[in-house]
Amino acid sequence: MKFGTKALHAGIEPDPSTGAIMTPIFQTSTYVQDGPGIHKGFEYARTQNPTRSVLEKNIASLENATFGRCFASGMSATETVIKTLRPGDEVISTGDLYGGSFRLFTQLFEQFGIKFTFVDMRDVKNVEEAISNKTKLLWIETPTNPLLNIIDIEQISTIGHKYGAKVAVDNTFASPYLQNPLDLGADIVMHSVTKYIAGHSDVIMGFLGTNDTAIDEQFGFIQNSSGAVPGPQDCFLVIRGIKTLHLRMQRHCENGEVIANHLRNHPKVDKVFWPGFKDHPNHDIATKQMRGFGGMISFIQKEDTIEKAEKTLGSFKLFSLAESLGGVESLVGHPAGMTHASIPKEKRIVSGLTDSLIRLSVGIEDIDDLIADLDQAIG
Numbered sequence: 006m007k008f009g010t011k012a013l014h015a016g017i018e019p020d021p022s023t024g025a026i027m028t029p030i031f032q033t034s035t036y037v038q039d040g041p042g043i044h045k046g047f048e049y050a051r052t053q054n055p056t057r058s059v060l061e062k063n064i065a066s067l068e069n070a071t072f073g074r075c076f077a078s079g080m081s082a083t084e085t086v087i088k089t090l091r092p093g094d095e096v097i098s099t100g101d102l103y104g105g106s107f108r109l110f111t112q113l114f115e116q117f118g119i120k121f122t123f124v125d126m127r128d129v130k131n132v133e134e135a136i137s138n139k140t141k142l143l144w145i146e147t148p149t150n151p152l153l154n155i156i157d158i159e160q161i162s163t164i165g166h167k168y169g170a171k172v173a174v175d176n177t178f179a180s181p182y183l184q185n186p187l188d189l190g191a192d193i194v195m196h197s198v199t200k201y202i203a204g205h206s207d208v209i210m211g212f213l214g215t216n217d218t219a220i221d222e223q224f225g226f227i228q229n230s231s232g233a234v235p236g237p238q239d240c241f242l243v244i245r246g247i248k249t250l251h252l253r254m255q256r257h258c259e260n261g262e263v264i265a266n267h268l269r270n271h272p273k274v275d276k277v278f279w280p281g282f283k284d285h286p287n288h289d290i291a292t293k294q295m296r297g298f299g300g301m302i303s304f305i306q307k308e309d310t311i312e313k314a315e316k317t318l319g320s321f322k323l324f325s326l327a328e329s330l331g332g333v334e335s336l337v338g339h340p341a342g343m344t345h346a347s348i349p350k351e352k353r354i355v356s357g358l359t360d361s362l363i364r365l366s367v368g369i370e371d372i373d374d375l376i377a378d379l380d381q382a383i384g
């Protein structure tokens with residue numbers, strides 16, 4: 006089956022007891038047993054829930070993963086991967102990582118003896134210099150947030166495996182519609198389902214997919230022990246959202262391309278970050294591993310001051326000033342003051358994330374209205 010068909014049908018059967026075509030919301034904490042230990046595969050809703058199981062099969066199918074698990078949030082999915090490690094283990098990740106992941110790694114897990122090193126993963130040599138036999142995990146995020154740098158998943162996976170490390174990819178920005186990390190050699194794919202997969206800015210959820218039985222068993226054990234599960238109503242909303250994932254992504258990509266080019270030709274804009282530009286430094290890799298370039302765009306105005314950035318941010322009428330991304334409506338954000346505020350300023354500047362950088366999550370509205378709003382906001 007192809008993507009759009011899988012989005013609607015993979016893992017989804019009419020409810021056997023009623024024929025309901027839509028997956029019911031199994032709002033239950035426990036399941037009645039026929040005798041002690043004799044049950045229908047569901048014992049307690051921290052461990053299994055039928056609405057959740059359907060969603061897990063569906064997203065796993067979109068990622069070409071044998072196994073999939075949904076979590077209470079993207080961060081709890083990421084946390085589950087790190088909890089498979091032991092004190093003394095080392096992790097290598099990218100310098101312009103999602104702020105919440107950076108905070109989780111450095112402020113929560115370093116105190117348990119796990120060491121995190123951040124390098125520019127666009128250059129494999131940096132990874133090779135940092136890697137050792139203590140390295141147990143490479144944590145990739147691509148495209149990166151908010152600079153839209155592209156990391157070569159296949160190349161980094163090969164190096165990781167040479168040293169016996171597992172490779173995980175935060176695939177939130179691309180969505181499974183544009184990129185499938187497991188097909189490129191990664192061991193684990195992670196999503197903040199909150200973003201493109203759910204797509205309607207109404208749910209917080211995470212996902213982990215893998216083809217490795219042992220890894221999936223560890224994830225299941227940690228999830229059942231720690232309890233970071235999503236509720237059945239949220240699972241229902243995401244099943245519903247995914248039915249249009251392919252259509253939404255097509256429009257996100259179309260609108261993204263028009264806006265990236267428009268901004269690039271705008272007299273008051275200095276720099277635009279979007280991997281679809283032919284002269285984007287990693288355009289070749291983006292073309293190799295992605296099926297489109299998405300709706301995430303960042304830009305810096307010629308008047309590169311925090312004051313000008315704040316004036317522009319305050320002038321948008323259609324783009325809403327908010328954290329998050331990937332919903333049907335267009336959002337605008339200020340990484341230095343919002344999503345990336347927990348990264349120390351020196352670290353931010355080194356990776357090119359200046360105070361005045363503005364990030365757009367281009368929605369699926371009519372393009373003419375989006376362009377008009379951008380033009381009046383830039384002024």
Ligand SMILES: *Cc1c(COP(=O)(O)O)cnc(C)c1O
Pocket residue numbers: 078079080081103105106146150175177178196197198199200209210211
């Ligand atoms: C939002 C986000 C996360 C965290 O996911 P939550 O669902 O908010 O917990 C992780 N990585 C990326 C790239 C994100 O955008």
